[in-house]
Amino acid sequence: MRLHRLTVTAFGPFGRTQTVDFDALSAAGLFLLHGPTGAGKTSVLDAVCYALYGGVPGARQVPGPSRLRSDHADPDTRTEVVLDLTVGGRRLEVTRQPEQLRPKKRGTGLTTEKAQSWLREYDAVTGTWKALSRSHQEIGEELTQLMGMSREQFCQVVLLPQGDFARFLRAGAEERAKLLGRLFDTRRFAAVEQHLAELRTTAQRRVRDGDERLLALAHRMRQAAGTGRELDGAAFEDLSPGDPGLADAVLEWAALARSAARERRDVTAAAVRAAEDAHTTARRRLEEARERDRLRRRHAAARRRAEALAAGAREHDRDRARLERARAAETVAPVLEARERAEAERRRTALAEERARDRLPADLAQAPAERLADLERATRQELGALDAARHAEERGARLAAELARLERESGEDEELLREAEEWLAGWEATRDAHQRRVDAAVEAASRAEQLARRLDTVRRRLEAARSRDALTAEEAATRAELAAAHERALAAKQDWLDVRARRLDGIAAELAGELRDGEPCMVCGSPDHPVPARPGARHVDRQAEEAALERHRRAEEAHRLIERRLDSLRERLALAGEEAGEASVAELADEVAGLETEHVDARRIAAGAADARAAFERLQREHEVRQAARRDAERRAASRASRREALLAERDGLREQVARARGEAASVAHRADELERRAALLASAAEAVSAAEAAARRLKEADARLADAAWHAGFDTPQAAADARLTDHEQRVLQRRVDDRQAEEAAVAAELADPELADAAALPPVDVDAAEAALDAAVARLNAASAADAEARRRCEELDRLSARALADARALAPQREECDRVTRLAGLAAGTSAENERRMRLESYVLAARLEQVAAAASARLTQMSGGRYTLVHSDARGPGRGRSGLGLHVIDAWTGSERDTATLSGGETFFASLALALGLADVVTEETGGLRLDTLFIDEGFGSLDDQTLDEVLDVLDSLRERDRSVGIVSHVADLRRRIPVQLEVVKGRAGSVIRHRGATPE
Template sequence: MRLHRLDITAFGPFGAAQSVDFDALSTAGLFLLHGPTGAGKTSVLDAVCYALYGSVPGARQGGQGTHLRSDHAEPGTRTEVRLELTVAGRRLEITRQPPWERPKKGNRQGTTVDKAQTWLREYDAVRGAWKDLSRSHNEIGEEITQLLGMSREQFCQVVLLPQGDFARFLRADAEARGKLLGRLFDTQRFADVEKRLAERRRATEARVREGDSALLTDAHRMQQVAGDAMELPDLAAGDPGLAGAVLAAAAVARSTARERLTVAHCGLTAAESAHTRAQAELAESRELARLQHRFTEAQTRAARLAERAEEYEETRARMERGRKAETVAPALELREDAENAHRRAALEEENARRALPEDQADSGAPGLAAAARRAAEELGSLTSARRAEHRLTELLAERSGLDREERADEDTAREADTWLDGWEPARAALQARIDSAQEAASRAEALAARRDPARRRLDTARRRDRLTSEVTAAARQALDAGQRAQKLRGEWLDLKEQRLSGIAAELAAHLTDGAPCAVCGATEHPAPARKDAGHVDRDAEQRAFDAHQEAEREHGTLERRTTELQAALDAVTAEVGDTPADRIAAEVSELEREFEQARRDASALHAAHEELRRAEGEREERLQARQQSAVRAAARLTRRDTLDREQATLEAELTRARGTAESVAARAGQLERLAAVLTEAADAARTAEETAVRLKDADARLADAAYRAGFDTPGAAAEALLDPATHRALQHRLDERQSEESAVRAVLAEPETVAASRQAPADLAGAGERAAGAERRLREAASARDEAARRTTELDRLSARAEDGARRLAPLREEYDRVARLAALAAGTSADNERRMRLESYVLAARLEQVAAAATARLRLMSAGRYTLVHSDDRSGRGRSGLGLHVVDAWTGRERDTATLSGGETFFASLALALGLADVVTDEAGGVRLDTLFIDEGFGSLDDQTLDEVLDVLDSLRERDRSVGIVSHVGDLRRRIHAQLEVVKDRTGSSLRPRGV
């Protein structure tokens, strides 16, 4: 990887645009980046890292990106970093713009946040032009990481060599070195192997304990079921003889239960026999009591029948008279109908005679009929006169119609003249309405085009407000989760420290006499350590560690969610700005109101067109009506003359026909009423005569029918006649009497009932008590049998389950022993692991040996052959082999810890270590060539001779066209290194000045 050019705008301390030509600086191979403290030397390296990975190294990285913006930049200048480099034979250009808060456009007050943007381009040497590859943050990040083969942490260690970190690395303990090496060499997979083995060990151990617990549970359950028939020895989970003892005790309990079941079966059989006998005796007593009660009840019913014998005879005699009277009923009905008909006919005749003239009041039916015929003949002679009268009425009506038509035509002409006088103003008003509606339709179309974008902008603003609330809530949750994770980590470390302090007691818990100790190998244990009240075991520590890990994962998830929500918020804010949603909603509401008003106004267009069309049609109709009324007026004059002549002729004819009556119709009405009255009176007289004859005949028939039925008079027959309801009631009473007599005779004739009445009264109470006692003893025997059967069945089931559990436990124990040995070996706690090294530590130790070998090649040159770095497998203070790092002093021949080096020695030792680590990590990452390196500070602690030796080593890195940049403010380096990039700080921001290139 070679850097060519870096462009910085509004980044860190650089307020204005700055450029770095690395090609020119790299020509000398070694160049110096210097400037006063706080000028921004490290910010140049931050810009390189940000361009590649989208974040800056170490503690300077943040979540939002807005901290990268220069405080000296103009408000309208956007922060931007552009890096041009060659990697894997490809020349690329990366441009990154973090999110920034810019002033709102136009005349609006306030600021808004623009979202982050990234571009990746590649130079096409064939066409001699740049081509765009991607604008996606994720795609560009994956592309750069794949090309470099390093994560951001690895890049910061092997390209931006931070000497302070490696000085601490030299003095750190094995755990701190392991964390750094683990990040650089990605040994997490080995730690995952350890974790996986430990999890499998815990899982298999839990399954074994679960099997033992299940077996013990079954044993205790069998003991509860068996009661005193099973004695269970004092056993615990993990005892070797647990399965055998449980199965043996279960066999004894099953045998005892089966014997008790046999005894219970015998007792139940005896109780069932006694119960059967008692039930039979009770049934016999109940049957005797029933028969005796039945006989007594029949005697009582027979006595009641004898008491009501006279009432029965009276009812039967009444029923007999009613049956005879039924033969007279038709004659009675006929006579009643004839009497009613004669009464109605006489009344109608009387009413009809009241309307007759006085000279006809006493006439008979023939005389009345003859008078009616004479009135009808006179009425027929008035037919011609009636037609003339009707024609005269029509003529007068026609004359009235002509008058109405004349008045109507005059009104129509007058109304038409009035309407036509106002036609032109009305037409102009309608045309104005049409023009206004057309203008409103055009305005509605324009407002509709603005409405949808305004609605979308309102939805986006509301989504921005929701995202703002969600970002705040997510950030708060992430902060709370981080605090909880830190708290749980502290609790885990405290528990771990407590466990390590009491580890002796935990190891002593597994000591047995005669077995060798896993620590010292002794077979005698005179004074093993004892657990105190606050002892922490492995399970408690593991639970605390799991809780800490879960909290860390939750914290990471919440931080990622916060970042995602913030990115979404930035995108939405860039689209809609920071205008309040209420204001946008008010604008949308006003726009909607204007649109609705315009649409309502435009909706009147069709109605206005229709109204104008109707008005024009009405104008034509009124002109035509005025013309037609004039024509009808001329026709009416001729028609009036004709009607006047015909009226005179008709009036003379009618005067002759009506006589003394007011009119012919009145005379005809008189004759019609007289004919009707005479006809009605004649009909009524004939009907009255006929009904009188029928009544006389009905009286004769009724007297004859009563005599034949045995009644003295027709009245006596009518009194004996029964209505249907009375007849049914009396018949029902007779039927009940007969049924009761039959039932009583049948009971008193039953042999078994008569025999039972002669016996002593039945003893139901004694038989019931004996049956209840037998039933109670039967229930007790059945309960005892059921309990014995249930106990036997349950013991069989639990024994079978215990046998299955014992068979399944055997392979589980074998698996647990195998996994536990392997997990202990990987964790460094096994006696077979001589150096007590964890698997990950073992891998890191091999990597540390490679780093120490690569660093020694340069350390010898820097120290004039005095110092050599070596890796040490010596055990740490906790009894395990660590990642030790020692220095061999050739002047004394002794090996000592790197923490004993002086300040200057620590610097060039850490520099050599950093360079060696860079070589090893580069090979580990896939062999990507690093043509540009940066070394940050630490040269001020060197004397002149050592400084020369260090610079010679750095100068040797220029082989094969490699360039090295030194970041330092040491003045002596300015005289020794000619190619320089000076960082100058000022009130308006820092700037970059190349020198010697």
């Protein structure tokens, strides 16, 4: 990278345009940038950095739109930096204008001008400049890529700040790590350390979670195991999650708990077997006692039953005799029942015959059955002859109904045709009216949309007008406030200038006040002070000037704040004015109200568009229906006329046939009903007479059979047989009593004959309650033993299950624990906290140590020359004191004494040329690190005042040797001796109108 030309305008202390011709300065290889304090030497370097990176070094960053603008510049002059340089084999020109305040083109006040950038490239073939970009981002990316280093690296290796490197020589490991980390970008190694630390934390958390699960299982096993002296004082109770040996302690105690649980289970199992034997014995004894007691009770009950049977023997004999007579009467029962049925039939048929004869005419009341049957057959023959006439009469009725229906339908169709004709007559007018309604609704909808857009526009104008009026009042108040602030600022500035002039007038007296007898004067150097100046009446000191300056600055700052606020108000007022136009708030409000009324009316009309369309569609459908109905009615009328003529002809033919058949009756149907009733009456009467005669014959035959059956059954009369009969229920009840007595007699005899019962009755009685109590006690002992055994088995099963889970968790946790140990060791090594890392060197420090070793080697070559072969810089990885880290130590070897000591022990002059050598060596290493970019222009800032003449010559020789590599070095210093030693100079001269730049010993192009 080589700088050719720098042009600054209204930048920093430079009120007007200033140009630095680096080509002229670089021709000598070594040039001096000097000037009084505060003149702007560092601002030249800031301009170079701002042109390349869009920002100044971090320590001099100031927020705000006027942070880089010169206070001495004309308000209409824009702040601008133009840098012409060659980088990466390309000749480029970069122009940057920062964000700044400027006077408004219209009106009063200030407005903010946005930052702008331009990048051009020189075309050697055509000899012209070609524009590349105006984008801040694109220009920044292009230059950063060509430079190959960040702004921090550039400020460290091109603008060499000697103060930083002097602090670097005396700094500790952490401070050196921060600087080297920024230059060599070792964030990826720090990220590796962080990643390993996160892995360690995750692995430790995983192991700790696993140990907590193991401890939880151990406590659950402790609860499952119960209490026992052999389980007290478990080893795992003294351990915490993460402690080594926790898993082994838990598994060991689990094995002991399982062994103890199994022993208790064996003991309870033996107790259960003993309880079961005792229970079996008690239950057998109880069963034997209950059986003997049962047999004794059976024998006593049998004796009581035998006595009861003997007492009821006479009643049993009566039941048997009555049952036998009832069974004998059962043989007569069918004949008796048949005779009763014949009697009932005779009475029923006689009554029916009497009723049938009462309905017959008087001449037939006593006619025999044969006569009645003959009359019935003759009547039915006559009825058959009326069937054809009856069908003709029914057809005639249907024809009359059909003709009536046709007449009714004809009337309905005529009414329908009349309505259709009337409706269709007004179709055109109705259709046009509905169409006009639809068109009006559509037009209203379109008008409503237009009105809505106009209403939104006018509403925005109304809001803008209200804001305009409010901002106008606020702008007037702020303008008055600005005028007052401007007056205060001018007064404060004038006061400061007056105080400063008064102090300058009496500066000799102020200097004289610092004179001491025998001490040289800081102006003339004489130790004698014959006539020191005396302060006048208007003299002020430095504190008064600084107080006046501070008041002036505060007034200026207040003025700028009000200006910015006024600019913002004016911008907002301009926007509101453009939006609102010239109309007043009242006019716009009236316009909004009128538009809102029109919009509401239009929306109301447009809201009926859907209903209007639907009504129009319904009207069209009804028109189609009406036309179709008219056509259908006309078609039905034509069909109905032909049908009516055919029906009338058929009806006239049927009337003659019906008249002949009905005779004197009202109709053929009435005549047929009369004949049907006569035939039915004759038939029922003939049937009733025949049935009565047959029933009388069957009753006589039944009387004869009943008398014969009673005699054969042993009864004197049929009535005696009837009295001996019993109902089925009575027979079953009587038979059951007889059977039950016989069964009871047999059972009692069998019981009394049973030898087992007799033997049990002969034995003494037994105590069943005592046997039951003994069994209850045995059951209680068995239940208690079973419960204890079940509990012991449950504990064993629970311990086995929990132990299996603990073993599985321990096995699963083993590789995690190994991984945790491995990651913990690796993270400790990377972080420098592990005992295995003897030098306590972090991974990032290790990488930085290698870089520092390269820097020390590169710096030693120049330091040896600067110190006349006496000093050499070496890197040291010795461990720091206390808990400090190692790896970033820097020592100097003194060839005269052969001793090696820390760089913090160097004197002031030694520190300067050591830090200069370190800066140059760092520039070489960073250059190689960033891709070998050639740095043809370097700047060294301050520090030369601490060197003696001989050391200064050696340092200048080293710097002058850089010209062998076609480099130019600019020394930034106010040391007077350097102006004599370095002929090519760039002087920065400050003045009340701003600083100016002068070239000395070099003629700018």
